[in-house]
Amino acid sequence: MIVNTTKGEMDDSLLEKREGSLDNDNESTTWVEYWLAGELVHRSVHVALKKNVSSAVEAASFN
Amino acid sequence: MANTQAMTTSFMGELMTATHNFGTAPVRATGATDSFKGALYLASATVNASTTAYSSTNEVTGTNYTAGGVAVTFGTPPTATNTSTTAGVAFVTPSASITYTNVTLTTAFDAVLIYNSTQSNKAVSVHTFGSQTVTAGTFTLTMPANTTSTALIRLATT
Numbered sequence: 152m153i154v155n156t157t158k159g160e161m162d163d164s165l166l167e168k169r170e171g172s173l174d175n176d177n178e179s180t181t182w183v184e185y186w187l188a189g190e191l192v193h194r195s196v197h198v199a200l201k202k203n204v205s206s207a208v209e210a211a212s213f214n
Numbered sequence: 215m216a217n218t219q220a221m222t223t224s225f226m227g228e229l230m231t232a233t234h235n236f237g238t239a240p241v242r243a244t245g246a247t248d249s250f251k252g253a254l255y256l257a258s259a260t261v262n263a264s265t266t267a268y269s270s271t272n273e274v275t276g277t278n279y280t281a282g283g284v285a286v287t288f289g290t291p292p293t294a295t296n297t298s299t300t301a302g303v304a305f306v307t308p309s310a311s312i313t314y315t316n317v318t319l320t321t322a323f324d325a326v327l328i329y330n331s332t333q334s335n336k337a338v339s340v341h342t343f344g345s346q347t348v349t350a351g352t353f354t355l356t357m358p359a360n361t362t363s364t365a366l367i368r369l370a371t372t
Contacts, residue, residue, distance in 0.1 A: 155316060157350045178343045183351075195351030200358055203305075204339045205368040210221040 154185050156192035161185075166192065177202045223302025226369040227294025230304055248332035252312045252355070253283035257324040257345045268327060268335035277318040277350075286312055286328055295362050301372070305365030312355040319348045326355060328367075339367055 152163045166185040173180040178198050185193040228234055232242060251268070255261050259272030270281050289309030296302040312326065324345040328338045346353065358364040 155350050157318070173344050180344055180346075182346070184349075191349050193351050194347060194349040195353070196346045196348055197354045197356065198343045198346070199356040200341055200343065200366065201364075202341075203358060203364060203366050203368050204341065205370055207372045208221050208226060208369055209372060210219055212219055 154193055156185060156187070157190075158187065158192055161187070161192070220300045221302075221371045223294045223296045223304065223371070226302060226304035226371070227292050229369065230292035230306055230367075247288065248330050250286040250288060250308075250328055250338065251283050251331045252286045252326045252328050253281075254279070254314070254319070254323045254353075255325045255327060257322040259325065261325055261327050261340045263340070265327065265337045265340060267337050268329040268331075274319045274321065274323045276320060276348075277316075279314060279317045279319060282331070283326075284312060284314060290360060293360070293362075293365075297362065301370070303362045303371075304369045305360065305362060305367060307360035307366040308357050309360075311357060314348070314353040316350065317348050317353060318350055319346075319353070322347055341366070 153160050154163050154166060166187055169184040169186065171182050178201055180196065180198045182194060182196045184191060253268055254274040256272045256274055273281060286308050287310045288306060292304055292306040294302060294304040322345040325340055325342045327340050330336045330338060357366055
């Protein structure tokens, strides 16, 4: 697979792949990194938002 | 029959489409849907509920990232649903992921500001996430399901 890197497009067989993830109430996140000789040359992140923003509205009472 | 004090759910939905105007501005010259954008902010920024409009201050900068961010598509109109005689929810969610393609953002960022680029860049909402950087890669924000409980933007009676 060809990967876009800071060195240009490279075949992933030439790179070290590292992956990670984070999951909590707010988000489910994954990332993938490609390293070349100890240098980070690609990092992509995918964040799936779980938590919305919500505003409460109310009709006031006269009494 | 009995009357029940409530904010009507239809009103909440209509707030999302600018049907009601209790003030004098803005004057809407068109019934067309506004355009919205999503801008990323550094972890050191202070975008929050008091943010009134997009600003480039403390916005991320980097290769292939354009100040102001990218378009946010609301392909599905807001929905307003009654949950009881006294309560309801109006909600809307972007219909597509927000994607920043082939960017390099080396300073940590942790928030996106969604704002109305048609209406003087007025702020809509701020969404935070774990601090990230991107290197010659893609940053994608995937939206939650557009339901009464999970939609990204909700107005709800309590």
